[in-house]
Amino acid sequence: MKYLITGGAGFIGSHLAEKLLGSGHDVNIIDDLSTGSLENISGIRNSKKFHCTINSIMNPDVMEDLVAKTDYVVHLAAAVGVKYVIDNPLLALETNINGTGLVLSICNKFKKPVFIASTSEVYGKNDKDALKEDDDRLLGSTHISRWGYAASKAVDEFLGLAYFREKKLDVTIGRFFNIVGPRQSARYGMVIPRMVKQALLGNPITVYGDGKQKRCFTYIDDALEGVVGLMNSETAPGEIFNIGNTAEVTIEELAGRIKKLANSRSKIVYVPYEKAYEKGFEDMKRRKPDLGKIKKFTGYHPKHGLNDILTKTIEYFEA
């Protein structure tokens, strides 16, 4: 098969490219290197089955050329990360809404199946025990940039489902829940790489808010099992799936575990949200996925626990 990965020089995209190449497939990627890097793909750049286009998904001529010669499109390119989205609200909305609209229209023109990356952020502040794909979304005010990311990804989902229903295009949507692992950048507001770096440098490990907010973290290899399972499923198109892990941890507990596993002397300090992000910033208390649907469709079963994830991430940053 020939795959096109948008955002293929990013964290998830570069791992997926490696996995698909390892299974004998051809992989094309397109990336504008806004948050991705050539370093992420240094291990695969010389592969004969790998091709890289440094350009934007917003360029229709380039995208048409790439989509026309592919069998399956994995659309990961997006403005990502709470901090990045708050610092670049317009770019985030344009990339995530117009970019995905363009990708879908070109996939439809050439009738190529597509996987669209969405996010657990679409659930917003709904903090029920285990979030199901058809649960309500509870977003805050439009004055708060953070919700712009959630809203833009929700529009992507609406667009994807509309293409499936009206144009019979095979569109599968995955909502990622805090995917982590090697190559994830600490720069754009991702909590584990940031805390690991702080711990290894002996700098204060910063916990935003009161640290009582809970999250579930998913190792990249587990997430990719989910993505590949969905891409191979004949019944997944037209559906939305949570891709995550159900083990919850509070952010202050996370900081403690990172400090211990990294043998760090760093202090753990609490920083108010307003100082870390922007005035009026809102966060969700918890965000735990119900994985029943993806399990039913693909047999998905995440294997990596939190200590394993943290140890691997610490080893990566140490190296």
Ligand SMILES: NC(=O)c1ccc[n+]([C@@H]2O[C@H](COP(=O)([O-])OP(=O)(O)OC[C@H]3O[C@@H](n4cnc5c(N)ncnc54)[C@H](O)[C@@H]3O)[C@@H](O)[C@H]2O)c1
């Ligand atoms: N990592 C997570 O925990 C997580 C959680 C929820 C959703 N997601 C989604 O998964 C996808 C991949 O995220 P990631 O964590 O790998 O982030 P990432 O920032 O590493 O990857 C995104 C990639 O898209 C590229 N990109 C951005 N705008 C582009 C454009 N206009 N043209 C071409 N390339 C462009 C970036 O350079 C980057 O390489 C995103 O759609 C994101 O919203 C990720």
